[in-house]
Amino acid sequence: MEYIPQIIFAILLIAGIGYFTSNIRKMIRNIKLGRDVDRSDNKKERFAQMARIALGQSKMVRRPIAGILHIVVYVGFVIINIEVLEIIIDGLLGTHRIFGPHLGGVYDFLIGTFEILALLVLITVVVFWIRRNVMNIKRFVMGELKGWPKNDANYILYFEVVLMCLFLTMNATDFILQTRGVEGYAHAGEIFGSFPVSQFLVPLFDGMADGSLVIVERAAWWLHIVGILIFLNYLYWSKHLHILLAFPNVYFAKLTPNGQFTNMEAVMAEVKLMMDPDADPFATPDPSMANEEPATLGAKDIFDLNKVQLLNAYTCTECGRCTSECPANITGKKLSPRKIMMDTRDRLEDVGKVINKEGEWKDDGKSLLNDYITTEELWACTSCNACVEACPIGIDPLSIIMEMRRYLVLENSAAPTDLNNALTNIENNGAPWPYNQQDRLNWANEL
Amino acid sequence: MSEAIKVPTAAEYIAQDKVPEVLFWVGCSGSFDDRSKKITKAFVKLLHKAGVDYAVLGAEESCTGDPAKRAGNEFLFQMQAMMNIEVLNGYGIKRIVTTCPHCFNTLKNEYPELGGNYEVVHHTSFLKDLIASGKLTIEGGKFKGKRITYHDPCYLGRANDIYEAPRELIEKLDAALLEMKRNKRNGLCCGAGGAQMFKEPEPGNKDINIERTDEALETQPDIIAAACPFCNTMMSDGIKAAEKEGTVEVLDIAELIASAQDL
Incomplete structure (x- = not known):
């Protein structure tokens, strides 16, 4: 009978981690729906970039208030998770503060640090909530955040509050039980841990009998660890996947200059053929290529985007820094780079749901273009790279916009009329305006 | 000449x-x-x-x-x-x-x-x-004390990380270099890039070049310096819209330096 809590704990742990893993597998399967892209180069530079931007949060602090607050929660999250390791071992072995006897003073220091961080996280989360719900900051109240995205952001904040309160309650009651030398908490007169924050909660529980205190302590302990498992599984459904994906996302981010757009190999082969005076346009096609379906030029749907772009979509935290810097959005156009990322993820998830249900992809009659992202949004982009520069975790909304423009122009010939005129001019006389190429040097006569 | x-x-x-x-x-x-x-x-x-x-x-x-x-x-x-x-x-x-x-x-x-x-x-x-190697010299006299704000072209700045060369040249003119609120990597686009120059803008509540020119005018400049012919066009149009043609000039860095030499 005495092993029952441990068995229950083990079952919860396996179920929690198991369900999370199965969802992550689905996510990876979805990302693999994208086209291949080679980012296996410059490993050293990529690791350095990941260390600087993801681990070091260097781009977060470009906006100091949000950046520093975020670092508090981030550091709190990472460090407090060391405590979770002890909780898991205690849970599996039925022990009490198993690291206590081995770490001595270091243990007291660690627990004390966790408590201070927990308090800081609590305060920060309250500030975050006020920023999102009271202060009317434009990027948090825009159209694309209505409904689920707004709720999602708030749920996480509530979650943090509950987890931190449980953690501190657990410590406060545990501290009293240790002091009283109650069985299961006593360590030969020694007190494991220091409680710089939860000591102030002691008066709340001090009047309780040992039995009730044990119940409160156990309840807080269990709810805390179950809460963490729920939080873990909630990630997949939430923008909070970024706490994991920010790392690979920054690693695989583009290293070439922002201004360099990808070269389309498929087009290159055709253009070379056109420009080759010796090419035979009626030659029999290479038989090895005959069975290959020609790939769509540009992107109509998520299948036409590359894997890194799809990873970008899952990584987006919907912070809206991109949109708040976008010249089109600032001047009232429909384009919002954040919405481009959210739409891409929503479409990818919708495709994934079909695959979950049917076992394979069956056309649902929809596509990323038109059903999620409109041409009006795509044509409003000035390709200025402000969104790319603004993203704290290396997301590239511009590359998706460009791929979709390519589809519109190369597959549908659907550019705006005035733009088509300029392109026709380039084709005919080598300039976007209808001037004669022979007149290009006329200015030299005016010197 | x-x-x-x-x-x-x-x-x-x-x-x-x-x-x-x-x-x-x-x-x-x-x-x-x-x-x-x-x-x-x-x-x-x-x-x-x-x-x-x-x-x-x-x-x-x-x-x-x-x-x-x-x-x-x-x-x-x-x-x-x-x-x-x-x-x-x-x-x-x-x-x-x-x-x-x-x-x-x-x-x-x-x-x-x-x-x-x-x-x-x-x-x-x-x-x-050219200036560093002594092949060209700058005399600041003409622009001494003039208020010059510099607009970063997206394809020079964010696209290729060149922010300092144009600024160093302006400083060599002995002019007061003024920064707009959004500058360098946070610089706001003039609205011409991405082939926008050759089409009508999508519906919105303001043209991008007006937004940017207003920001430049906040620095109360005598001159808006540009380093891109398209930015120059967009900012010049913005100046016209703000009816500041008589008071604020939009000039390329090359024009500033040539003019400083009376070329």
């Missing part, structure tokens, strides 16, 4: 079996737009003053394909690029300088994969080097 400047072409160079040290890529705007032609002429005067061994392609130059690529027409872009590369390689060109950040970006970053490998320099970096 005492004597008329003769602009050499690459064709003339090759006729004498020579290759110019640097090719000046003029660009469509610099070739045809009346306002931008002034930038081209100012830059050429500086090239002559510094005794640079240069040539232009003249009638053999054609659009780099930048607007086509940003508009999504990769086909047209590659056609343009491959034609230009054939011409450039035919003349044995190794180094290119251009006054247009769009041409700069495309030539520098997007031509190599199509077989065009050149050292490409923007004219602001080029001028900075």
Whole structure:
């Protein structure tokens, strides 16, 4: 009978981690729906970039208030998770503060640090909530955040509050039980841990009998660890996947200059053929290529985007820094780079749901273009790279916009009329305006 | 000017079996737009003053394909690029300088994969080097104490991380360099990039160039300095809309320096 809590704990742990893993597998399967892209180069530079931007949060602090607050929660999250390791071992072995006897003073220091961080996280989360719900900051109240995205952001904040309160309650009651030398908490007169924050909660529980205190302590302990498992599984459904994906996302981010757009190999082969005076346009096609379906030029749907772009979509935290810097959005156009990322993820998830249900992809009659992202949004982009520069975790909304423009122009010939005129001019006389190429040097006569 | 400047072409160079040290890529705007032609002429005067061994392609130059690529027409872009590369390689060109950040970006970053490998320099970096090597000197007198704000072109700044060269040149003029609220990597686009120059904007509540010009005017400048012919057009239109034509000038960095030398 005495092993029952441990068995229950083990079952919860396996179920929690198991369900999370199965969802992550689905996510990876979805990302693999994208086209291949080679980012296996410059490993050293990529690791350095990941260390600087993801681990070091260097781009977060470009906006100091949000950046520093975020670092508090981030550091709190990472460090407090060391405590979770002890909780898991205690849970599996039925022990009490198993690291206590081995770490001595270091243990007291660690627990004390966790408590201070927990308090800081609590305060920060309250500030975050006020920023999102009271202060009317434009990027948090825009159209694309209505409904689920707004709720999602708030749920996480509530979650943090509950987890931190449980953690501190657990410590406060545990501290009293240790002091009283109650069985299961006593360590030969020694007190494991220091409680710089939860000591102030002691008066709340001090009047309780040992039995009730044990119940409160156990309840807080269990709810805390179950809460963490729920939080873990909630990630997949939430923008909070970024706490994991920010790392690979920054690693695989583009290293070439922002201004360099990808070269389309498929087009290159055709253009070379056109420009080759010796090419035979009626030659029999290479038989090895005959069975290959020609790939769509540009992107109509998520299948036409590359894997890194799809990873970008899952990584987006919907912070809206991109949109708040976008010249089109600032001047009232429909384009919002954040919405481009959210739409891409929503479409990818919708495709994934079909695959979950049917076992394979069956056309649902929809596509990323038109059903999620409109041409009006795509044509409003000035390709200025402000969104790319603004993203704290290396997301590239511009590359998706460009791929979709390519589809519109190369597959549908659907550019705006005035733009088509300029392109026709380039084709005919080598300039976007209808001037004669022979007149290009006329200015030299005016010197 | 005492004597008329003769602009050499690459064709003339090759006729004498020579290759110019640097090719000046003029660009469509610099070739045809009346306002931008002034930038081209100012830059050429500086090239002559510094005794640079240069040539232009003249009638053999054609659009780099930048607007086509940003508009999504990769086909047209590659056609343009491959034609230009054939011409450039035919003349044995190794180094290119251009006054247009769009041409700069495309030539520098997007031509190599199509077989065009050149050292490409923007004219602001080029001028900075000419001054550093003593081939060109700047006298600040004319602009001393003038309030100059600098607008970062997206394709020079964010696209290629060049923020300092144009600023250093302005500071050499003894002018007061004023920064707009959004500058350098946070600089706001003028609204012309991504082929927007050649189409009507999507519906919104303001034009981007007006937003940017208003921001520039907040610094109360005498001059808005630009380093891109398209930014120049957009900011000039913004100045017209704000009815500040009489008080604020939009000038390219090359024009500022040429003017400081009374060229």
